[in-house]
Amino acid sequence: MYADDVKLYNSSSNCMILSNDITSIHTWSRDWLIPLNMSKCRVLHLGGQNPRNCYYLNGVELSKTNTCSDLGVTITSDLSWSEHVACITRKANKTVYLITKAFGKANVKVIVALYKIYIRPILEFANSIWSPHLVRDNDLLEATQRRVTRLPFGQIRPSYQDRLKLMCLPILSRRRKRGDAITVFRALTDGNSPIRYLFPLNTDGRTRGHAFKLLKEKFRTDVRKYFITNRVFEFWNSLPAHVVSSKNLTEFKIRLDLHQRD
Template structure:
């Protein structure tokens, strides 16, 4: 697989013992689909297809069950598939974001046993007090950054990330300079995106002594975050 953003890339043949290797546009690595253009569309499609099949199985087998049983089944068997590895991947396009959210919206109909076209799904999701999967991915990425920041995992921050030297009332003392990019592939990759979320968190979240406490403190702030006009998504 040749990773490039060029419209007409220079492609070369690779071979092992005279056998030409098949060229792939995407490949699964540790459960995450990597595409040759570094977009997350292929991964989102595979993830939602798998989660939808699991949700379909639950609808066929748990239809007579209570809301509590259906909710537990969704949270135990379906949503982990939609969140797996989201510390590393997170789509920025509305199409991919909505594609993933659609599975949870269908799950809300399943739990409420309400498949009427006239029923709005958003109130169903809110009644269940489910956070959007987009907010969950933001929290997962921010939590990983917290662990890196305070040496709770064996990952070092890249050298180009520097603590911000400008003072502001909205900063919490652990702010980093936002990496800039003219290319979405980098601008929405893990570190630029995680820094953007991290810098918006309050001091009460980033100064807690454990990752679990961080999740509890950071989630309300992440729910209130709004995407700046210059960005596709946070």
């Protein structure tokens, strides 16, 4: 019996509470004969103003790290997503290489199917959390899709935009924006959504448009500025009423796609 990927977190102002929690975990693991692997225990401090307190496990100071992987998402101490983008593009490009070796110059239909099944999910997993705002990160992601669209063609091939049209593929930043809107719709319509509180509605009766307009959140840092609640604000509030008032998720996706196509 073992416990894997156990994480404890708290505000830096509650360092004593976190220390006590670490002690409790150690006591529990000792009592149940499930020893903790000290070499795999790390402390990740988040934010530039973090005092970077020291934490101890069984009297031994835990080593600090600047990155960790949580459910497939690489998190860094400065809350930048560049390292995660680099990680997933490397993984996706390896998959592109394997597909190239296995299928050679397959036709458009086959390449699109392989891309949607094996490559694009790598580039989009949990992107409502890490959606990048830096141009270099966006370009890195798009370069992988650009590479895939070349596979069915020879040396003389259409432009990237024409290849996207032929293969019925949107640019990835557009799909991320679509994903953000889907996340908001789910949060607002699912009564049991654990992230519903992240999207307070603007109850000011003077606002124009649909009845599900989000309330503008104040922010002081780029980290918060590009968090989903602020990132999706203008796009969601600009959607037509018939889109956001969809009866279910499937209907919402269809209406959203039609709206973006116009």
